[in-house]
Amino acid sequence: MAVQDALPGRVGSGGFAALNDQRVRGAIFQVLLVIGIISFGWWIIHNTAANLRAQGIGFGFDILFDSAGFQINQALIEYQETSSYVRVYFVGLINTLVVSFIGILLATLIGFIVGIARLSTNWVVAKAAYVYIEILRNIPLLLQIFIWYFAVLRLLPPKREAIDLGPLGLLNIAGWYAPKVIYGPGFPIMLSALIFGIVATFIIRRWAYKRQMATGEQFPVLWTGLALIIAVPIVSWFAVGILMKGAPLSLEYASEGNFGPRGGARVYPEFIGLLFALSFYTASFIAEIVRAGILAVAHGQTEAAYSLGLRPGHTLRLVVVPQAMRVIVPPLTSQYLNLTKNSSLAVAIAYPDLVSVFAGTALNQTGRAVEFILVTMATYLVISLVTSAFMNWYNSSVALVER
Incomplete structure (x- = not known):
C-alpha cells in the first residue's frame, strides 16, 4: 500500500501530484507569465514617472487640449493656429490615412500589372518589368522620396505658369490644382x-x-x-x-492668375512626391509577390482552361489569379503595413503627417515626449491591427473550399 501511495500521478499521493497534470501546469505557467508581464510593465511605468519627477517634467494628457499655436499648410478638416493639439492629431492622422490608402490602391494596381508583365512571353515587356523591379526595390525609399520631390517636381513650371491638363486641372511647382x-x-x-x-x-x-x-x-x-x-x-x-x-x-476648375492659379482644389507637391515614392517603391515588392503567386499555381490548371476553350485573358482572370490569391494575400498584407508605416518618412519633405506635426512639431513645442510618443505608437498599432484584421478576413474569403 505504501508503494502505491508513493507512485507519482495517483490521486491522493500528495499536494505535488496535481503538477503532473498538463492542464494544471499550463495554467500555472500562464498565471506566472501574466504576473511577470504586469510586473515588468508596472516597473517601466514607475521608473518613467520617477525619472520625469526628478527632471521636473509633468505627465498627463491634459496638455493635448492646449492651443497649438502653429499653422499646417495641408489640413483636410478645419484647423486654425488656435486649435488644440487634439486637432493637430486628427489633421496628421487624416493626412497619414489619405496618403496610405491612396498609396495602397496605386501600389496594388501597379504591382499586379508589373507582376503579370514579368511573366509575359513578350521579351521587351518582361525585361522592362524586371528592370523596374530590380531598380526600384534596391534604392532606399528615402532617396526615392528625395528624387521625386527635389529632382522631378522641382522641374515643373513656376507659380505664374502652369501646365494645362485639360479636365484634370493645372500643374506647376506649387502643386496640382485639381477640379x-x-x-x-x-x-x-x-x-x-x-x-x-x-x-x-x-x-x-x-x-x-x-x-x-x-x-x-x-x-x-x-x-x-x-x-x-x-x-x-x-x-x-x-x-x-x-x-x-x-x-x-x-x-x-482653377484659372491662371497673376500670382498663380486661382480656385480648384490644391494638392501640394509634398503629397504628390510622397505618394509616388511610396506607391512605386511598394509596387516593386508587390510585383514579385504576384509573380510568385502565379507561379505557385500548377501549370495543369492553365492547360485545363485552354482545353476548355478559354482565352489567355479569361484564363488568367478566372482560373490563375483566383488560385494565386491564397499565396499572394499573406505577404501582400505585410507590404500594406510597410507602406503605412513608411509614410512616416514624410517628415523629410515636410508633409504634415502624424509623425511630422504631432510627434514632431507639437512634441518639440511642449517637451512632453512620453505622452505624444505613446499616442503616436498606439495610433500606428491600431491602424496595423485593423489592416491585418481586414486582410485576414479577405484571405479567408478567397481561400479554396474543399468539396
Whole structure:
C-alpha cells in the first residue's frame, strides 16, 4: 500500500501530484507569465514617472487640449493656429490615412500589372518589368522620396505658369490644382443612388456566383456593375438637376492668375512626391509577390482552361489569379503595413503627417515626449491591427473550399 501511495500521478499521493497534470501546469505557467508581464510593465511605468519627477517634467494628457499655436499648410478638416493639439492629431492622422490608402490602391494596381508583365512571353515587356523591379526595390525609399520631390517636381513650371491638363486641372511647382467638387442641395439623393448601385452590384455578384456554380452559366457582372454604379448616379444627377433646378454636383476648375492659379482644389507637391515614392517603391515588392503567386499555381490548371476553350485573358482572370490569391494575400498584407508605416518618412519633405506635426512639431513645442510618443505608437498599432484584421478576413474569403 505504501508503494502505491508513493507512485507519482495517483490521486491522493500528495499536494505535488496535481503538477503532473498538463492542464494544471499550463495554467500555472500562464498565471506566472501574466504576473511577470504586469510586473515588468508596472516597473517601466514607475521608473518613467520617477525619472520625469526628478527632471521636473509633468505627465498627463491634459496638455493635448492646449492651443497649438502653429499653422499646417495641408489640413483636410478645419484647423486654425488656435486649435488644440487634439486637432493637430486628427489633421496628421487624416493626412497619414489619405496618403496610405491612396498609396495602397496605386501600389496594388501597379504591382499586379508589373507582376503579370514579368511573366509575359513578350521579351521587351518582361525585361522592362524586371528592370523596374530590380531598380526600384534596391534604392532606399528615402532617396526615392528625395528624387521625386527635389529632382522631378522641382522641374515643373513656376507659380505664374502652369501646365494645362485639360479636365484634370493645372500643374506647376506649387502643386496640382485639381477640379474642386461643389456640392449642391440634391447631392444626398445622388449619393444614395451611388450607394444603391454599389449594394446592387454586390448582390448581383453573389447571385451570379451561385448561379454559375449551379448551372455553369456566366453572367456579365462587370458590365452590369459598371452600369449600376455609373449610369444610376448620372440619371439621378439629371433628374435632380431638373427637379431642383440646380446640379447636385459640379466641378470648379482653377484659372491662371497673376500670382498663380486661382480656385480648384490644391494638392501640394509634398503629397504628390510622397505618394509616388511610396506607391512605386511598394509596387516593386508587390510585383514579385504576384509573380510568385502565379507561379505557385500548377501549370495543369492553365492547360485545363485552354482545353476548355478559354482565352489567355479569361484564363488568367478566372482560373490563375483566383488560385494565386491564397499565396499572394499573406505577404501582400505585410507590404500594406510597410507602406503605412513608411509614410512616416514624410517628415523629410515636410508633409504634415502624424509623425511630422504631432510627434514632431507639437512634441518639440511642449517637451512632453512620453505622452505624444505613446499616442503616436498606439495610433500606428491600431491602424496595423485593423489592416491585418481586414486582410485576414479577405484571405479567408478567397481561400479554396474543399468539396
